Amino acid sequence: MSRLSTLLFSGLVFALGAHAEATTTTATTTFDCCKLLKLAFGSHVVFPDSTQYNSSVSSYFFLEQRNLDPSCIVQPTTADEVSKVVKTFAYCPYTELAIRSGGHSPNIGFSNTNNGITLDLRGLNSIVLASDSKTVSVGTGNQWGDVYNKLDPLGKTVVGARVFDVGIGGFLSGGGISFFSPRDGFGCDNVQNFQVVLASGAIVNANAKENPLLFKALKGGQNNFGIITRFDLVIKPTARFWGGAVVTPESADPAQLDAFTKFKQAPYNPLLEIEQTFVYYGSQQSYFVSNNLFYLTASSNISSLDPFTSITPQLSSTLRISDVADFASEVEAGQPMNQFTVYATTTFPITSTNLKLIYALWKTTTGQLAAAIPEAISAMTYQSIPPPPPAGAPKNLFPFTDPSQTHPLVLLLISVYSPYEKDYTLLQQKSKQFITAVETLLNKPGNGGVSPYKYLNYAATWQDPISGYGVATVKEMKSTAAKYDPNGFFQKVVRGGYKLK
Structure with missing residues (x-):
């Protein structure tokens, strides 16, 4: 080793707080990189077959992510430690890095890696309410349920996920659709400040005044610009409202389709949040509809929900006044567990007939899937696109400037499931065909046609949601990436996610 290389590496080890001697400056294999990280972080680096490693891998929500085997997992607890991990990767030019917040993406490799190194951010789990109670600072490693449990008793809330165990980081960096989105927009539009670790290892704030281009780029840009370690979120004053799930049998499907069509064609109501999901359970060989209905008021008058609640017969109803944590727990309980899963999505303007036409296609696809996979689950959800930020507010990356553009749009999610790995390729094929x-x-x-916009958090691996932001926006994103990541660390080393093309 040259004297200069020795000095450089010694400086790195000192900066990382490591107390060990090293023999090389460059890790030529992933295992060498793991050893280098172990020198720096000790017990925060865990290896296969250890309890901590197995716990991390088994905690991913979807089985296809659990099946990946990183060479080691780094578990930092502070932004400084994340910075030092990034700096260490300057000495690991041949190693892939995967970044994990909550681990709720169904897309293979988006938050875990085979034979690379996974950065598990769940240790960044602080939740700090500002002294003026106008914002709350949330570590990226939290699940939304952690935040709701903290704020609900205070009569406060934030624009976060509708599912209790979804992670903070992926949800907000992809946009984020909330119970409150009809009124308050995407979750990312309610972030006042991001704390970000850049490719250089620098820790910066991104907000309307500091790094405003980066601030915008992080609202829908996923992991292309930096590692977000903290979100400062705007507090909303109320946390109790009407909501619940109303389930009807297959015989009510025509009435359900008619109700959602009329809902989308009616004047916009910022208090109504509707998710209409058609479901097939192979284990029961049965179809049903589950409507998640939310009305953002505790008023006794909930007539706005009548077009859905009046549909009969009902198999069950949980409509009630409650808080965010309770509703998010209920939605989580309805998610299929321990499954190999594929999501895919598209967006389109409503017409008087297109929901029914799409429903017929879904029934055909589901029948084919059920014939091949007897235990398959197939779900198709219709919901709304949140309105864009109001005039004068900081912008996101999405191609909407006025609520009149988003209100007629229907966001479609197809999600297909099997408990068996052998079926995963077929799930991909059938979702893509659909x-x-x-x-x-x-x-x-x-x-009606098709909108170019595809919601990133629902997109399949074979889809390209970033291109749907528009040519000018993608050009702006590339310029921002060149400024904050000139060597392409988040394109070449962090390979998971949707990259700038």
């Missing part, structure tokens, strides 16, 4: 068939149908005259 979305292709839907978009082909919609592009026929009279069927």
Whole structure:
């Protein structure tokens, strides 16, 4: 080793607080990089077959992510430690880094890696309410349920996920649709400040005044610009409202489709949040509809929900006044567990007939899937796109400037599941065939067409949601990335996620 290399590496070890001697400056293998990280972080680096490693891998929500085997997992607890991990990677030019917040993405490799190194951020789990109670600072390693449990007793809330165990980081960096989105927009539009570790290891704030281009880029830009370690979120004053799930049998499907069509064609109501999900459970060989209905008031008058609550027969209803944590726990309980899963999505403007046409395609696809996978689950959800930020407010990356553009749009999610790994390729194929068939149908005259926007947090690995932001926005994103990540660390080393093309 040259004297200069020795000095450089010694300086790195000193900066990382490590107390060990090293023999090389460059890790030529992933295992060498793991050893280098072990020197610096000690017990915060865990290896296969250890209790901590197995606990981390088994905690991913979807089985396809649990099946990946990183060479080691780094578990920092502070932004400074995240910075030092990034700096260490300057000595690991051949190693892939995966970044994990909550680990709720179904896309293989988006938050875990095979044979690379996973940065597990769940140790960054602080929740600090500002002294003026206008904001709350949330570590990226939290789940939304942690935040709701902290704020609900105080009569406060934030614009976060509808599912209790979804992580903070991926949800907000992809946009984020909330119970409160009809009124307050995407979750990312309610972030006042991001604390970010850049590719250089520098820790910066991104907000409307500091690094404003980065601030915008992080609102829908996923992991292309930095590692977000903390979100400062705007507090909302109320946390109790009407909500719950109303379930009806397959015989009520025509009435359900009619109700959602009329809901989308009616004047916009910022207090109504509706998720209409058509479900097939192979283990029961049964179809049903589950409507998650939310009305953002505790008023006794909930007539706005009548078009859905009046549909009969009902198999069950949990409508009630409650808080965010309770509703998010209920939504979580309805998620299929321990499954290999594929999500895919598209967006389109409502017409008087297109929901019914898409429903027929879904029934056909689901029948084919059930014939091949007897235990398959298939779900198709219709919901709304949140309105854009108001005039004068900081912007996100999405291609909307006025609520009149988003209100007519329907966001479609297809999610298909199997408990068996052997079925995963077929799940990918059938979901892709379905979305292709839907978009082909919609592009026929009279069927409304297709919006270029695809919600990133629902997109499949074969989809390209970033291109749907528009040519000018993608160009701006590339310029921002060149400024904050000139060597392409988050394109070349952090390979998971949707990259700038």
